[in-house]
Structures are given as structure tokens and as C-alpha cells.
Amino acid sequence: MIATVLVQSEDFDIAAEIQKLTAGDRDVGAVVTFTGVCRDEAGKLSALELEHYPGMAEQEIERIAKQAGKRWPLTGLIAIHRFGRIRPGENIVLVVAASKHRHAAFEAASFMMDFMKSRAPFWKKEIFLDGTEGGWVDARTKDDDALDRWSEE
Amino acid sequence: MIATVLVQSEDFDIAAEIQKLTAGDRDVGAVVTFTGVCRDEAGKLSALELEHYPGMAEQEIERIAKQAGKRWPLTGLIAIHRFGRIRPGENIVLVVAASKHRHAAFEAASFMMDFMKSRAPFWKKEIFLDGTEGGWVDARTKDDDALDRWSEE
Amino acid sequence: MIKLVYFAWVRERIGKSEEEIVLPESVSTVSGLLDHLKERGEEYRYALEHSEVIRVALDHRHSQHDAEIGNASEIALFPPMTGG
């Protein structure tokens, strides 16, 4: 299974990414996508500024993807994380997982997101409509807790 | 939360369906899609013929969607199930779940698929490349077991 | 008169997709209906031979074999579902 990992400022095309995992592979029975979208925080948010650690961001997501590929029988996996200024309604992150069966695809996509949230080196800063900076978004302990359910006994 | 349920012979456009749940709703932070695709069964399959129970198919999927809507804080839910002749590589079923947070979207989409597999009145017949009918696909006990994990204690 | 509808291999074995029948007064439950149908001929016995696997819907709702037919106007018989 070859995973595609992209860290980019541009938006992505979900349909085109799904197409890459299904075209020509007649053993794919299930495709799960996750799209993370910028919320407007009750109308207050003008944009998120996403900072990342170039080099490490790609490598860390690749390490997570490799773990997912070992853990579930996937036929394909794509992870795209954007950086830069992202406005409410715009996409932030995409995961596409393809497999023969649905549970593998669901679990791998969910695993990818839990680990990308807590381990991929990205940081969000809020910029409000009144021009003020809302400061850096705090990491939620909930996100760290989410990793626990994937610990293998 | 208004769920859209469609039972149709035509294909669907995943990007357009996602768009319906995100356009104009700035409180959506997570969109999960599941696409079920027809496999070619090691190159033997010419097509699946999907029979359904008109009327009940829509109603049963609506009942499942209603349960999902009660159980998770969703901002939108779409379920589309095709019937008729479907060839390898073509789409069979689509679920799109949107929510503020990712775990609700993942779980609702997974719940929808588990219940649609075992409770929506659809039956698959295999048609092989040599023109023979492979007969009706057997229901897998695994699919019934999959419902157990959603039982609320 | 009650409308019966059949799907997948139940339909193929019985040889029709729907029919209307008069339910004898003695038949009040789903399992009573299945037993009654088996008396209608070879094709019904073949379709319903393993009646425990047959799924039933009363007016578009999944029902158990011990359910009362009550006022249902459409009863569907079919094998376990394989959608999704």
C-alpha cells in the first residue's frame, strides 16, 4: 500500500482524490473520506492562520500513514494538510482511505485524523473579524485522550 | 437535523453531496463520507444486480438516519443507495455525515453503513463474465454482529 | 384480502413478485401465515423450507415471526438483506 502525503497551501479536490484510489483498482469495496473544515466560531472568525513545520510535517504524517497501513488491509491512503490562511467554510485537511471492506477504511481514516490532530506539527491561530488576533488555539486534552483508544494491548 | 435519503438507479456525485452539507453552514467542522464500490471478485464479476423493496427501502433508511440524528449532534446527513445493474468500479452506496466535531461524523457514518447493510431491504445478485448467474449474495453473520457494537447499555 | 410481496430468491422460488390472498380466520401471526403459504403448493414449500431465515415486513416495517398481522395491508417476505 502506497500512501500519498501532501502538505500544501492550495485547496484539494475530494472527488479527484477518491478517483486516484479507485481508478483501475477493482478490489476496492469501501472508500472513507474525512474533510476537516474551518468553522466560523459563531460568526466571530475571519480566518485561521495555520503554521507548520516544513519537512517534519510531511514526515510525521507519513509515519502515521505507515502505521495505518500496517494495522489495516488498505488498498490506498491519501492525507492532505493545508497551511496558511484558511477562511470559514474552507477545507483544512483531507484523509481518504480505501479498502476491500468498510470497517478497515473507517478505522484507518479515524486513526489518521486522531494522530494528525495530536502529532502532526501544525498550529492554528485565530484571526477575528474585528481585526484582533484571537491567539493560538489551545490543544485539547480530549485530542490526546483520543489516541488512547488506538493503543494495542 | 434534516436527513436526505435517496434510493435511485443513477450514480451520485460525492463532491456535490458534500457541498450540500457545507454550503452556507459555517458550523460544520467535519465531514465524513463512505462510498461503497462494486468489486470485480478477482476479475470474475460482470455486474451486480441490486433488487430493492420500493417504499420500504426509503422508509427504513430514513428510520436509521433518524436514529443517527438522535444519537450524534449532526449538522447534516445524506444517504443514497442505488439499485439496478452496477458494474465493477461503480458506486453502490453513499453516506455523508457532517458535524461540528469529527468523532460524531465518523461514528454516525459508520453506524449508518452497519444498519443499512443489515436492515435496508436490498439484495445483491452476482452476474459473472461468462454469462452465468452467481446467485444471490449470502448475508454475512459478520454484518449482523456489526450491529451489536451500537447497542446502547 | 391482503397483499403479499416477495423479493430476491423468495420471489424467484415462488415464481411471482406479488399476489393478493384471502387470509383464513385461523391465521393471525406471521408464522401462521408462513405455515398457511406452505400448503399452497410445491413452489411455496421450496421458497419457505427454511422458514427461520425468512425475513418479514408488515407494512414496510421489519417484524418478527411471532408478530400479530393485525391490520397490516401489505406483508413482504424476503431473504436476509445484502445491501450497502
Add this chain to the structure above:
Amino acid sequence: MIKLVYFAWVRERIGKSEEEIVLPESVSTVSGLLDHLKERGEEYRYALEHSEVIRVALDHRHSQHDAEIGNASEIALFPPMTGG
């Protein structure tokens, strides 16, 4: 010489995104580095005051505070991540 890179509010508080420093021989672990940096000035003390929350990567790999710096050529300091 070792390259240090800073992100998010660690970068903002220190006031630069990267720098190269000569590591004293006495500094061999990540926590030793953090203590050493705090001596470099007010901005470092402010950035690293709650040093237990500071995350560290040695050559692009997450590392613990008790990790040996070893041959790492790039050390990154940053707050807990909030991607996804």
C-alpha cells in the same frame, strides 16, 4: 553548532524563527538545552517558563525531555500541536 527552530507562540515569544547556537559541553539532553536557553535572556525565559508543555523534535522526530541530543543537527521547540 546546532540549529534551533521555533514555532507558534514559542517563536513569537523568543522573537525569531530559527538560530544556530554552540551547545556547551555540559548540555547533553533536551531538558539541559531548555535550562541553558532560559539563561540566554528574558524572551527565552518567557517562552519556556512552563517548560513542561514545550514539545521537542530532534531532527524532525518527536522526542521526550529526557532524550539525549546525540548527533541531532536540528532541534525544534513548539507548543502542543493543533492541526487537523
